[in-house]
Amino acid sequence: MGRSRIDGKTRVVGILGDPVAHTLSPAMHNAAFGALGLNFVYLPFHVRREELPAAVAGVRALGLAGVNVTVPHKEAVLPYLDEVVEEARLIGAVNTVVNNKGRLKGYNTDATGFLKAVAEAGFDPKEAAAVVLGAGGAARAVSVALALAGTRRIAIFNRTHSRAETLAEEVAAATGARVMAFPWEELPKCGADLIGAAGIVVQTTSLGMHPEEAAAPPVPEEAFRKGQLVVDVIYNPPQTRFLRLAEKAGARTQNGLGMLLYQGAAAFELWTGCEAPVAVMREALKIGLG
Numbered sequence: 001m002g003r004s005r006i007d008g009k010t011r012v013v014g015i016l017g018d019p020v021a022h023t024l025s026p027a028m029h030n031a032a033f034g035a036l037g038l039n040f041v042y043l044p045f046h047v048r049r050e051e052l053p054a055a056v057a058g059v060r061a062l063g064l065a066g067v068n069v070t071v072p073h074k075e076a077v078l079p080y081l082d083e084v085v086e087e088a089r090l091i092g093a094v095n096t097v098v099n100n101k102g103r104l105k106g107y108n109t110d111a112t113g114f115l116k117a118v119a120e121a122g123f124d125p126k127e128a129a130a131v132v133l134g135a136g137g138a139a140r141a142v143s144v145a146l147a148l149a150g151t152r153r154i155a156i157f158n159r160t161h162s163r164a165e166t167l168a169e170e171v172a173a174a175t176g177a178r179v180m181a182f183p184w185e186e187l188p189k190c191g192a193d194l195i196g197a198a199g200i201v202v203q204t205t206s207l208g209m210h211p212e213e214a215a216a217p218p219v220p221e222e223a224f225r226k227g228q229l230v231v232d233v234i235y236n237p238p239q240t241r242f243l244r245l246a247e248k249a250g251a252r253t254q255n256g257l258g259m260l261l262y263q264g265a266a267a268f269e270l271w272t273g274c275e276a277p278v279a280v281m282r283e284a285l286k287i288g289l290g
């Protein structure tokens, strides 16, 4: 079902980012609006760093219903919003903004989207032990989400150790969870034991992303085990080398499509107040990925 018309009552949402040319969000959201017959449209907005304040002012001035915010604006956007929910403040990043009559409220649906996606794979974060690879924006959202959901212990490995240390300290201070940083070089050695003990392992670095599909974090296949969930936030390719190894070792695996889908579904519900048509959105993502 496509949209039949754009008229004087059409509500506009979109995504602010740089780059935005390859985003799958317009396809996902417009398919959802079409399926429910909602008079909304979702557009890409290419916004350079220096134009962010003007773009946010534009969201108010033009009366957009809301926006998604992506790289490189997720952290920078916070001071321009009227209100930021606690979870997004703890993460220090906003990916969804709702415009309520000119009052802009920021959310982080990456975190809720991640939890929803892993719940679908049967993972219960309560009292779990987790390993997170990477210490960038995605790692921060995942770590805070897990900590707030009751994960008992989180081990963070990152190539630049100081970033892992900073992230671990900040997440521990913000949530009270036990979060520790470990050197990347330990991954093939002591890190393998931590991975074996973890209920969930989340790969958030760009290693293995298209077109560098041969790359993977240095985790030996023997480190993985049956009964654990191994997640890669990458969705292109659909199965990274990292996930292939984990699957060979008998672990359950999940790529980044679920997180992308459910962060979108949560944003959709915030903007429209309607339950998101998840199956339609998933299908649109799959078509978008070819």
Ligand code: ATR
Residues within 6 Å of the ligand: 133, 134, 135, 136, 137, 138, 139, 158, 159, 160, 161, 163, 204, 205, 206, 207
């Ligand atoms: P995102 O917001 O997607 O998490 P990011 O903030 O740029 O992106 O973080 C990228 C992550 O991938 C970082 O953890 C980065 O490690 P550094 O902090 O050392 O830069 C990690 N990364 C990127 N290329 C890598 C590589 N070749 N080897 C190991 N880690 C890599």
